[in-house]
Amino acid sequence: MTNSIKKTVFFFFIVLLFSQCGIFGSRKTISSKASRPVKKVALLLVAENDPFLQNSSDAYRTIFIKSLAESFVSQKEFDFMIMDKEYVIPENDDMEKSLIGVEMKDYDAYILCYHKMQSGYNHKVWFEVFETNPVKHLITTSHSTRLGNSYFMPPGPYETLMDATKGAFDILMNNWHKISS
Amino acid sequence: MRCLSLLLLLVAHINLSGQNRKPVVRPIVVNTCETVSNEAIQLIPYYLEVNNLDSAAYYTKIWEEKCGRNKFNERIKLLLSIEDDSFTQFMIDYSAYVFLLDDLADHQINQLIDTVYQNPNNFYNQYYNPADLILSFDEASRTFSKKLLQKLTNDGMSLCDLRYQLLTLYAGEVEAFQQSINSPQCSDGRLPQLINQLIDNIKSKKLVHVALSTGVWIPTGNVSVLGAHPSIGFLFGGGTEKYTFDLSAEFRFINSKNNYTTRYQGNLITTDYFFGGFAGLNVTRTMLSIGKSNLHVGIGAGIDGIDVVESDTDNDIDGKSILSFNANAGVGYRYINDKGSYSGIDVRYNFVQYDNYPGTSFSGNTISVRLTFGLIANDKRRRQLSDINRLFGNL
Structure with missing residues (x-):
């Protein structure tokens, strides 16, 4: 039986390999705790930092806004407003991200919302949360459907965008108590 | 008379001028x-x-x-x-x-x-x-x-x-x-x-899932000489809201707690080697669903086996396995998560009959306890149900 068992174990690991584990899809980085209660939050969309991609992403933008609205309306921790202006910020430009805090002084915090298409119609969505006045990074959460979701049938890009948004939102809200004062 | 002639000429000129005008091109309105x-x-x-x-x-x-x-x-x-x-x-x-x-x-x-x-x-x-x-x-x-x-x-x-x-x-x-x-x-x-x-x-669409399991295998009776062993396995199957049919496989490892004897190539040998497995079909029926939790009962059948001698092809050593028919029954609990997949626990009583004669008697049955973690579920079905609930306000 040993050989057949070994074959079965091999098959088992192949299944494991292809089944993708949800735990790999979500990430969080907590930097600091808010210095005052966060009750009013602005959601800012950040466009791809690629001029050729910006014009083609209108459809994804509306789906992303819809997903953000549907996700964030389900929480009771803070009021939020999705801002109309779309920002183009290089991913590692912390100075640029902090400067936005000056525009957002009417809010307790602002969340930079990114989405990026990955291979095979997958999406990655990540949120960077900053406190305003003084500007301070609080938390970054992300979710990628490539590693974080298992689909029975190949999903469309809109489905993965919605799932990625919900995944990043879930991990943000699960950790909200750690950053809110 | 001259005035009348002039008037006639003027009228004629106007008429002729009118005929010389370019015709008005009207677009043909097609009701597309x-x-x-x-x-x-x-x-x-x-x-x-x-x-x-x-x-x-x-x-x-x-x-x-x-x-x-x-x-x-x-x-x-x-x-x-x-x-x-x-x-x-x-x-x-x-x-x-x-x-x-x-x-x-x-x-x-x-x-x-x-x-x-x-x-x-x-x-x-x-x-x-x-x-x-x-x-x-x-x-x-x-x-x-x-x-x-x-x-x-x-x-x-x-x-x-x-x-x-x-x-x-x-x-x-x-x-x-x-x-x-x-x-x-x-x-x-x-x-x-x-x-x-x-x-x-939507609910009549078949549920399909792949799950991993891990747990413990506990022998009772004489077979308890082997001691309890950890197990890992997987399930693959589908069904309806009420019934689930799974092909499952499970492997038990770590050597035996005690030495035991078994006949090998005509001789009785003493060993503590152990590697076990099960492959078969399980059927579960949901008995009670409350919110995202459900309780189920299940039965199953398959082949159960214990390797008592490890095969070693390099040294021309053939292994020895003791096989048995396995009929099992048990109860379980599952918690369905937001992604439509689940985590659960199953306890099964396995009726087995390992024949190790003339070695140490392996008579007795076994209990397996396993935690299951769903990996893939029918996400389209879940998405459609969630949309309907959102539209009509949690029916």
């Missing part, structure tokens, strides 16, 4: 779907506003003739039929129902965007095409629905009346619509029945 729908979506709101309902009905009719049914002309057709009292519940066929779902989804997203988006019009300009025409069409039909709703409610229209449900929906009064749909008194109405049919259709 595009032209008709463009006109209809602009004119119908006006006709509704000035209460010229015959013209609104005329444009709705030719719109449908040229372009087929869509949610816009269907909405006006239903509203006008309610207004002139020619409405019957049979007008809500499957297509009309799908248009209603679409309208409801639009109302909900518009309400949400109006609340949480800084400049909703900019969103609508990207979301609808052409946004201004569609939004003014929606506004006109909403105003018309509100007036009609007010009038018929004053006339004593019941809250379970299909007309009430349509008018609340078209008037954008989503909460009133959901209350009527979810009210137990209205459960035998046309719309609740269609919604239930849709939910039944």
